[in-house]
Amino acid sequence: MLGLGGLLLLFLVLPFVALVLDGGPEAIWRGLGCSLTWPALRLSLGTTLISVVLVVVGGTPLAWWLARSRWRSARWLEILLQLPVVIPPAVGGIALLLAFGRRGLFGGTLERLGWTPAFSVVAVVMAQVFVSAPFYLQAAVQAFGRLDPNLLAVARSLGASPPRLFVRVALPLARPWLIGGAAMSWARALGEFGATLMFAGNMTGKTQTLPLAIYTALELDIHTAQALSLLLVVFAFALLLFLRRFNRGFEAARGAATP
Amino acid sequence: MTRRKLLLGALVAACSTAPLFAMRARGGEAQEVVVFAAASLREVLQKVALTFEKRHPNSKVRFSFAGSQDLRVQIEQGAKVDVFASADWKHMKLLADKEMVIEPVVFARNLPVVVVPKNNPAQVRTFADLPKATHLVVGAAEVPIGAYTEAIIAAAERLYGKAFHEAILARVCSRELNVRQVLTKVALGEADAGIVYKTDALTMPDKVQIIEIPSQINIVAEYPIAVLKAAPHLDLARAFVKLVLSKEGQKTLAEAGFNQVGKQRTK
Amino acid sequence: MTGNSAPRLSVAVQAGLGSFTLQASLEVGAEPLALVGPNGSGKTSLLLTILGLHKPERGRIVLSDEILFDAALAIDRPTEERHLAYLPQDFGLFPHLTAIDNVAFALACRSARVSTKQRRSEAMAWLERFGIGNLGERNPSRLSGGERQRVALARALASSPKALLLDEPTASLDVEARVEVRAFLAESIRSLGLPTILVTHDAMDVEALASRVAVLEKGHVVACGLLSDVRRAPPTSFASRLFSSSTVPKTSGIASPSLQ
Numbered sequence: 001m002l003g004l005g006g007l008l009l010l011f012l013v014l015p016f017v018a019l020v021l022d023g024g025p026e027a028i029w030r031g032l033g034c035s036l037t038w039p040a041l042r043l044s045l046g047t048t049l050i051s052v053v054l055v056v057v058g059g060t061p062l063a064w065w066l067a068r069s070r071w072r073s074a075r076w077l078e079i080l081l082q083l084p085v086v087i088p089p090a091v092g093g094i095a096l097l098l099a100f101g102r103r104g105l106f107g108g109t110l111e112r113l114g115w116t117p118a119f120s121v122v123a124v125v126m127a128q129v130f131v132s133a134p135f136y137l138q139a140a141v142q143a144f145g146r147l148d149p150n151l152l153a154v155a156r157s158l159g160a161s162p163p164r165l166f167v168r169v170a171l172p173l174a175r176p177w178l179i180g181g182a183a184m185s186w187a188r189a190l191g192e193f194g195a196t197l198m199f200a201g202n203m204t205g206k207t208q209t210l211p212l213a214i215y216t217a218l219e220l221d222i223h224t225a226q227a228l229s230l231l232l233v234v235f236a237f238a239l240l241l242f243l244r245r246f247n248r249g250f251e252a253a254r255g256a257a258t259p
Numbered sequence: 260m261t262r263r264k265l266l267l268g269a270l271v272a273a274c275s276t277a278p279l280f281a282m283r284a285r286g287g288e289a290q291e292v293v294v295f296a297a298a299s300l301r302e303v304l305q306k307v308a309l310t311f312e313k314r315h316p317n318s319k320v321r322f323s324f325a326g327s328q329d330l331r332v333q334i335e336q337g338a339k340v341d342v343f344a345s346a347d348w349k350h351m352k353l354l355a356d357k358e359m360v361i362e363p364v365v366f367a368r369n370l371p372v373v374v375v376p377k378n379n380p381a382q383v384r385t386f387a388d389l390p391k392a393t394h395l396v397v398g399a400a401e402v403p404i405g406a407y408t409e410a411i412i413a414a415a416e417r418l419y420g421k422a423f424h425e426a427i428l429a430r431v432c433s434r435e436l437n438v439r440q441v442l443t444k445v446a447l448g449e450a451d452a453g454i455v456y457k458t459d460a461l462t463m464p465d466k467v468q469i470i471e472i473p474s475q476i477n478i479v480a481e482y483p484i485a486v487l488k489a490a491p492h493l494d495l496a497r498a499f500v501k502l503v504l505s506k507e508g509q510k511t512l513a514e515a516g517f518n519q520v521g522k523q524r525t526k
Numbered sequence: 527m528t529g530n531s532a533p534r535l536s537v538a539v540q541a542g543l544g545s546f547t548l549q550a551s552l553e554v555g556a557e558p559l560a561l562v563g564p565n566g567s568g569k570t571s572l573l574l575t576i577l578g579l580h581k582p583e584r585g586r587i588v589l590s591d592e593i594l595f596d597a598a599l600a601i602d603r604p605t606e607e608r609h610l611a612y613l614p615q616d617f618g619l620f621p622h623l624t625a626i627d628n629v630a631f632a633l634a635c636r637s638a639r640v641s642t643k644q645r646r647s648e649a650m651a652w653l654e655r656f657g658i659g660n661l662g663e664r665n666p667s668r669l670s671g672g673e674r675q676r677v678a679l680a681r682a683l684a685s686s687p688k689a690l691l692l693d694e695p696t697a698s699l700d701v702e703a704r705v706e707v708r709a710f711l712a713e714s715i716r717s718l719g720l721p722t723i724l725v726t727h728d729a730m731d732v733e734a735l736a737s738r739v740a741v742l743e744k745g746h747v748v749a750c751g752l753l754s755d756v757r758r759a760p761p762t763s764f765a766s767r768l769f770s771s772s773t774v775p776k777t778s779g780i781a782s783p784s785l786q
Binding site (some may be wrong): 098118201204207222 | 440
């Protein structure tokens with residue numbers, strides 16, 4: 001048993017070891033100096049931050065509604081909302097183009113309103129929200145579904161209005177899982193490549209996020225791509241670590257509590 | 260403990276039988292020629308392969324189509340390949356410098372062209388009309404089509420002036436990582452114009468119109484092909500390259516829109 | 527609707543419960559009613575229906591002079607407007623709030639315009655009234671079962687309820703805590719005089735807390751009357767088993783001293 005687990009562990013870890021070791025620090029350092037690096041990093045940070053905020057702000061009430069709805073179609077909707085996870089992101093990008101592109105379903109209307117999202121920063125955020133929202137939604141629906149129904153019943157019997165129930169009871173109780181879901185969703189947005197490439201295109205400083213820069217750099221020199229990937233990995237690792245600490249601290253504060 | 264041993268045993272057994280299968284495959288009837296080829300060569304080389312398999316009944320051509328860059332990296336990392344057909348000299352030269360290929364030669368030429376959506380919303384009729392396009396999509400400078408495009412636009416500056424050059428650069432809304440993505444965006448109408456290879460443009464006759472680029476500023480893309488030094492099937496690999504270069508092979512390429520090698524312009 | 531003087535909860539509902547239909551009529555005035563019956567007889571469902579968390583197909587629920595539910599009139603007041611205090615089995619304290627904030631939550635629901643500071647001091651007053659003023663800053667997980675119940679009751683009463691619904695109030699406690707909690711509850715219920723429905727499995731709870739009993743069997747009220755009557759002639763095998771396991775004088779003997 002342990003042996004099999006160890007094999008999987010090796011398999012999962014070795015590529016990252018190779019990513020760090022191959023070429024040596026000098027090549028990686030040189031790669032970081034590539035002109036694509038910093039605009040891409042800045043853009044990735046900015047857009048993913050906006051994306052995750054949008055996902056959380058829209059996804060939390062939606063998940064709350066989905067989790068509480070007794071409406072049968074809500075279950076179907078839940079499944080539908082998971083689809084972006086399965087379809088290849090490039091197809092997601094095409095779908096976004098077909099919907100919001102200049103010749104898309106709503107593109108004409110949008111263009112008449114003077115707004116064409118395709119090939120803009122807005123498109124980058126849209127692509128990220130599209131592919132990353134399901135991760136948050138799933139976590140949030142599960143989190144709300146797991147809440148003790150007695151607590152919700154008690155809160156309502158005490159006179160809590162639906163907004164108060166949501167903000168003062170459901171949100172704080174579900175918080176650790178919501179944060180976990182947001183972290184997953186954020187990580188997915190940061191790594192988003194296919195849909196962005198299709199829908200937002202690839203312009204340095206404008207729509208070229210870190211994954212697109214990595215792919216572009218691959219055409220230049222493998223070590224540059226490697227350096228950029230390392231940057232992405234280190235950054236994501238640091239953020240996930242921080243969130244985990246933060247969550248644990250939160251749990252500890254509450255559970256200091258638990259005997 | 261015993262369970263662990265058992266598992267290990269199974270693993271060892273699996274490993275030791277693997278060469279047996281390999282032997283049988285090698286000793287069997289069909290010999291596989293592995294060809295790594297640039298993505299833009301898919302349809303045409305598959306046609307050539309049909310002819311090849313007819314001539315060599317005991318052989319089977321297996322392709323891997325991808326960007327020349329990806330293929331080159333795979334070859335460097337030890338992929339067992341017989342033939343490499345690249346979309347530009349850059350990657351072929353990198354392999355030649357490492358002495359991994361045998362005498363690469365140009366087997367096809369391709370011309371960059373401007374494509375516009377069939378209904379041509381921006382009314383681009385000639386290359387000089389290009390600034391009319393509000394959304395222009397080109398290849399990234401890091402990939403071959405992008406490098407050609409850059410050179411063409413630079414040459415256009417000499418012909419049409421600085422304003423033209425700047426207007427075009429201002430219209431570029433995306434630098435795609437391969438020709439197909441440029442073409443897709445034009446075909447979908449998301450871009451008003453793009454620059455792709457003629458052969459790619461010809462694959463979507465009902466979606467896009469082709470506008471030639473003036474020959475004095477255009478650049479001919481050359482496709483080199485070579486047998487790998489470490490080719491597992493050296494003879495068959497040579498035969499395949501020979502077929503591509505033969506009159507018959509060249510005819511197939513010409514049908515697909517490639518310029519024939521006959522009128523050579525040396526690199 | 528017998529006037530404003532005596533608070534009264536009357537329930538007559540019919541609701542599908544999957545395998546059977548809940549069909550129950552109950553009247554509760556100042557005398558606490560115990561709702562007993564085997565598992566799955568619909569006790570908790572009836573409680574949730576009164577609370578407004580299950581919607582019956584037919585019937586009417588009236589609290590004093592206020593209609594909470596009436597199928598014919600299409601009246602269905604939401605749970606938060608029914609002014610019913612609900613105490614679930616484990617008391618339902620919010621784990622993310624301290625004892626004092628749990629009580630303050632109830633106050634905030636009823637009067638939003640009061641300052642936090644004022645609300646907390648009011649909440650403190652409630653805790654002190656229940657003899658646990660010293661535990662205000664504790665999280666529920668650091669309270670004993672008895673303490674938790676006091677906080678829950680303080681919180682429920684802070685929301686100025688017009689009726690009390692208790693679901694198995696002693697089931698989650700150990701034996702010693704049960705005695706303490708039962709005594710405390712008995713005293714509280716009697717002094718409040720609110721219509722009270724108590725769902726329980728425990729004959730001792732019935733003896734100590736209720737003066738009337740309703741026996742539920744497969745969604746139907748098969749008997750409803752004074753505790754002494756039901757005890758004397760148990761209508762179902764469940765009821766006879768329930769009351770044979772306890773001896774009357776002893777139980778009330780434990781409970782009554784603390785009542786006075």
